[in-house]
Amino acid sequence: xxxxxxxxxxxxxxxxxxxxxxxxxxGDLDEPSGSHYGKHASGSGAFEEDSSSDEEHLLDVTSDxxxxxxxxxxxxxxxxxWVLTITACFVCMTQYALRFxxxxxxxxxxxxxxENGDDNGTIIGPEFSWTKKEQGYLNSAFFYGYMGMCLSAxxxxxxxxxxxxxxxxxxxxxxVAGLTPVVARFxxxxxxxxxxxxxxxQAVAIPSIHCLLGKWSPRKxxxxxxxxxxxxxxxxxxxxxxxxxxxxxxxFGRVSPFHYSGDNWPSSFYAFGVLAVVVAIAWQWLxxxxxAVHPTISREERLLIESDxxxxxxxxxxxxxxxxxxxxxxxxxxxIRQRLAVPWRDILxxxxxxxxxxxxxxxxxxxYTLLTCVPTYFHEVLDMPVVxxxxxxxxxxxxxxxxxxxxGLLVHSPRWRRNVSFLATRxxxxxxxxxxxxxxxxxxxxxxxxxxxxxxVTMAASVTGLINGGCALNHIDLSPxxxxxxxxYTNFYxxxxxxxxxxxxxxxxxxxxxxxxRVVFYITAGVYIGAAIIYCLFASADRQPWADGEQFQxxxxxxxxxHRSLDSNRAGHGVT
Numbered sequence: 001x002x003x004x005x006x007x008x009x010x011x012x013x014x015x016x017x018x019x020x021x022x023x024x025x026x027g028d029l030d031e032p033s034g035s036h037y038g039k040h041a042s043g044s045g046a047f048e049e050d051s052s053s054d055e056e057h058l059l060d061v062t063s064d065x066x067x068x069x070x071x072x073x074x075x076x077x078x079x080x081x082w083v084l085t086i087t088a089c090f091v092c093m094t095q096y097a098l099r100f101x102x103x104x105x106x107x108x109x110x111x112x113x114x115e116n117g118d119d120n121g122t123i124i125g126p127e128f129s130w131t132k133k134e135q136g137y138l139n140s141a142f143f144y145g146y147m148g149m150c151l152s153a154x155x156x157x158x159x160x161x162x163x164x165x166x167x168x169x170x171x172x173x174x175x176v177a178g179l180t181p182v183v184a185r186f187x188x189x190x191x192x193x194x195x196x197x198x199x200x201x202q203a204v205a206i207p208s209i210h211c212l213l214g215k216w217s218p219r220k221x222x223x224x225x226x227x228x229x230x231x232x233x234x235x236x237x238x239x240x241x242x243x244x245x246x247x248x249x250x251x252f253g254r255v256s257p258f259h260y261s262g263d264n265w266p267s268s269f270y271a272f273g274v275l276a277v278v279v280a281i282a283w284q285w286l287x288x289x290x291x292a293v294h295p296t297i298s299r300e301e302r303l304l305i306e307s308d309x310x311x312x313x314x315x316x317x318x319x320x321x322x323x324x325x326x327x328x329x330x331x332x333x334x335x336i337r338q339r340l341a342v343p344w345r346d347i348l349x350x351x352x353x354x355x356x357x358x359x360x361x362x363x364x365x366x367x368y369t370l371l372t373c374v375p376t377y378f379h380e381v382l383d384m385p386v387v388x389x390x391x392x393x394x395x396x397x398x399x400x401x402x403x404x405x406x407x408g409l410l411v412h413s414p415r416w417r418r419n420v421s422f423l424a425t426r427x428x429x430x431x432x433x434x435x436x437x438x439x440x441x442x443x444x445x446x447x448x449x450x451x452x453x454x455x456x457v458t459m460a461a462s463v464t465g466l467i468n469g470g471c472a473l474n475h476i477d478l479s480p481x482x483x484x485x486x487x488x489y490t491n492f493y494x495x496x497x498x499x500x501x502x503x504x505x506x507x508x509x510x511x512x513x514x515x516x517x518r519v520v521f522y523i524t525a526g527v528y529i530g531a532a533i534i535y536c537l538f539a540s541a542d543r544q545p546w547a548d549g550e551q552f553q554x555x556x557x558x559x560x561x562x563h564r565s566l567d568s569n570r571a572g573h574g575v576t
Contacts, residue, residue, distance in 0.1 A: 079301055080288075080291070080294055080296070080297045080298075080301060081216045081217065081218075081221065081225065081291075081301065081305060082225075083286050084212065084216055084286070084287050084288070085216075085225045085228050085229050086228065087279075087282055087283055087286045087287055088209050088212070088229040088232070088287070089228055089229050089230075089231060089232035089235070090232060090279050090282065090283075091166060091170055091205070091209075091232065091279055091283055092205070092209070092229060092230060092231075092232030092233045092235075092236065093232035093233070093235045093236040093239060093279075094170060094173070094232075094236065094272070094275055094276045094279045095169070095170065095173060095202055095205050095233075095236065096232070096233045096234075096235075096236030096237055096240075097236040097237075097239045097240050097244070097272050097275070098173045098174075098176070098177055098198070098202075098272050098273075098276060099142065099198075099202060099236075100236070100237055100240045101177070101240055101244055101268055101269060101272055102138060102139070102142075102180075102195070103139060103240070104240050104241065104244045104245055104248060104268070105244065105248050105265045105268055105269070106130075106135055106138070106139075107248070108248040108249070108264065108265040109127055109128050109130075109184070109265050110127075110128045110129070110130045110135060127265075128184070130188070134188060137192055138188075138191065138192060138195055140499070141192045141193075141195035141196045141199065142195045142196070142198055142199040142202075143199060143495060143498065143499060144196060144199065145195065145196035145197060145198065145199025145200040145203070146199035146200070146202060146203050146495055147199075147203075147492060147495035147496065147499070148196075148199075148200065148203075149199070149200040149201075149203035149204070150203050150488050150489075150491045150492035150495055151488065151489065151492050152203075152488075153203045153204045153207045153484070153488035153491070154207055154342070154482075154484050154485030154486070154487075154488035154489065155342070155485075156204050156207075157204055157207045157208050157211050157484040157485075157488070158211075158342070158484065158485065161289050162207075162208040162209070162211040162212045162215075162289060162484060163208070163212065163283075163287050163288060163289045164289075165204045165207075165208045166204065166205060166208040166209065166212075166283065166287075167280055167283055167284055167287075168201075169201045169202060169204050169205050169208070170205075170276050170279060170280040170283065171276070171277070171280050172197075172198075172201040173198060173201055173202065173276055174273045174274075174276035174277045174280065175273075176194060176197065176198045176201070177269045177270070177272055177273030177276065178269070178270065178273045179194060180194065180266075180269045181265075181266035181269055181270075203488070203491070204488075206487055206488075206491060207483075207484035207485070207487045207488040207491070208484060209229055209230070210475055210476065210483040210484050210486075210487040211483050211484030212287070212289075213225060213226055213229070213473075213476055213483065214475075214476045214479075214480030214481065214483035214484075215289070215290040215291070215480065216290070216291065216305060217305075217476070218304055218305055218308035219308055219422065220308070220411075220412070220417055221412070222473055222476060223407045223408040223410075223411040223412070223425070223468070223469045223473060224405070224408025224409065224411065224412045225408070226408065226468050226469075226472070226473050227404045227405040227406070227407055227408035227409075227468045227469065228405060228408065230404055230468050230472070231401045231402075231404045231405055231465075231468075233401075234397040234398070234400040234401035234404065234465065235397075235401050237394065237397040238394040238397045238398055238401065240268075241394035241397070242394055243268075243271075244268045244272070247264070247267045247268040247271055248264055248265045248267070248268050249264060250264060291305050291306060292306075342482065342485055343482075343546040346544075346545070346546035347482070347485075347486070347489070347546065350478075350544055350546070351538060351540075352474075352478055352538075352539065352540035352542075352544065353478065353486065353544075355534060355535055355538045355539050355540075356471055356474045356475065356478070356486070356490060356535075356539070357489070357490045357493055358531055358534055358535070359430060359470075359471040359474075359531050359532075359534070359535040359539070360471060360472070360490040360491070360493070360494050361490070361493040361494050361496075361497045361531075362434065362497070362527050362528060362530070362531030363433075363434070363464070363467055363471070363472075363494065363531070364491075364493075364494030364495070364497045364498045365494075365497035365498065365500070365501045365524070365527055366434070366437055366438075366441075366464070366501075366524055366527060366528050367464055367498075368497070368498035368499075368501045368502060369501040369502065369505060369520070369524045370437065370441065370457070370460055370461055370464070370524070381512065381513065381514045381517055395458050396457060396458045396460075396461030396462060397461065399458055399459070399461060399462025399465070400461050400462050400464060400465040401465065402462070402465070403462050403463060403464075403465030403466050404465035404466070404467075404468040405465075405468075406465070406466065406469070407425075407429050407466055407468055407469020407470070408468070408469065410469075411425055411469060421541070422477060422541035423539065423540065423541040423542075425469065425470075425541075426469075426470050426471060426473065426474055426477070426539060426541055427470070427535065427536045427539060428470070429466045429467065429468075429469035429470035430467065430470030430471045430532060430535050430536070430539075431470075431532045431535075431536055432463070432466050432470075433463055433464055433465075433466040433467045433470055434528040434529065434531055434532035434535075435528065435529060435532055436459075436460075436463035436466070437460045437461075437463050437464050437528055438524070438525035438526075438528040438529050439525075440456045440457075440459045440460035440463065441456075441460050441521050441524055441525050441528075442521055442522075442525050443456045444456035444457055444460065444521070445514075445517060445518050445521035446518075470535075471535055471539070474539065474541065475487045475490070477540075477541040477542070477543070478540070478541075478542075478543065478544050478547065479543065479544055479546070479547035479548070480543075480547070481547060481548055482546075482547065501524070504520070504523070505520045508520050508523075
């Protein structure tokens with residue numbers, strides 16, 4: 001963009017990628033005047049983004065920034081928040097690929113295999129003679145470890161930092177992947193322990209990303225950034241069903257030492273383990289805890305992020321203690337609670353936090369029921385063979401990864417931000433996701449056509465991706481600082497619901513007939529619809545009084561009113 005003097009200047013930092021050249025007399029990029037985006041002229045028109053009074057306040061934040069460009073130098077600047085988002089997407093992809101790799105590999109590990117890898121090969125028995133019950137122990141061991149760590153995950157993220165916690169989690173998962181072939185051949189009980197440890201390490205992943213989004217996302221970019229980051233979860237499952245299936249069948253090739261009779265399955269664990277190491281290196285290189293500590297972020301982008309967060313980070317909270325990992329500390333005496341960094345008592349007494357917990361628990365209950373029990377329904381009631389094609393098994397997750405980005409694209413448009421508030425956006429996408437999934441579940445229950453039934457399952461799984469524009473982001477609305485703590489807390493209840501859902505379905509279908517399975521679908525649809533009603537009636541997108549810790553609560557009434565006024569103005573403009 002050309003300013004009034006004819007120089008090329010850095011354009012609005014809200015763009016994902018911008019290129020600019022500076023030709024100022026001093027050799028550095030000219031500082032914008034009047035506002036932190038400056039007064040730009042294009043043709044005969046001009047515009048001004050912010051008032052000068054706001055700029056005087058904002059410039060104090062980044063007065064020590066160095067110029068981005070030098071004289072005669074052309075450089076392309078990519079927003080650091082988008083670099084973080086894409087890197088987080090790869091981390092999510094790797095974490096979920098490692099989580100579900102065993103679910104695909106167990107077919108080759110405990111099932112019949114072809115010795116020569118072709119149709120003329122000799123069928124040989126499985127390497128492991130695990131029973132269905134023992135396979136169930138292996139699959140559930142991960143979730144027991146995950147659930148056991150959920151309540152402490154927020155403390156871990158707060159104590160050691162989100163960027164570092166996610167780095168360690170990814171490296172530990174890479175180590176588990178590398179040890180899996182060795183441990184699996186050693187003892188089953190040791191293998192189960194290894195799966196529990198993997199669940200423990202992955203419990204900090206989502207809280208870490210939520211915490212980073214709270215520090216890096218302007219509210220108008222939040223839905224898009226979260227949608228892009230969390231789409232990696234579905235992409236990871238797709239990767240397992242496609243690339244993982246190929247590796248389990250063929251290994252690395254006949255020249256590989258891993259390719260011999262019935263022994264191709266370790267290749268998927270090694271491949272995804274190496275991928276995790278590569279992603280961890282990229283994460284350490286590209287991801288930073290906050291804009292304030294990023295060494296190369298531009299002044300304009302840092303101003304954009306920190307001004308839109310409207311969070312007072314000048315006063316740091318006390319160091320996290322172990323008691324901060326325990327919600328029960330809410331009932332400790334007042335003199336102990338005052339020394340804690342996490343205001344658990346305020347969180348547990350917060351109606352918006354409980355409404356959010358109900359919505360996230362219903363989401364996990366429905367999702368686990370959808371992804372684990374519906375295929376069983378097809379097999380038992382519709383006499384549909386288990387889908388073995390990698391592409392067919394991955395279709396629901398492909399749809400989910402695509403729909404998870406849709407809310408961000410819609411919300412990112414200026415027209416949406418002008419006309420729809422934060423709260424209306426959260427309620428809208430939550431209602432569409434929950435009610436849509438409930439409707440498709442009921443349609444699948446009554447469908448006797450195999451193609452139509454599979455289409456219903458695919459649509460039901462796909463529409464759940466819209467939750468990334470709804471209640472899945474509400475943790476950050478309520479408190480960016482404690483977003484990691486809140487998501488860890490709600491994940492605990494979600495994990496319990498994820499275990500109860502499949503167990504309930506099994507208990508309600510002893511005769512495996514259509515009428516019994518309809519009861520399961522009625523209950524799941526009822527949970528979805530009930531949670532949608534509760535969330536739409538009682539949810540809040542306002543920053544809570546406890547959002548910034550005890551120092552925030554001790555501020556003067558005028559300061560607190562100023563924050564509320566700022567949030568109200570933004571909600572009125574519908575910036576999401």
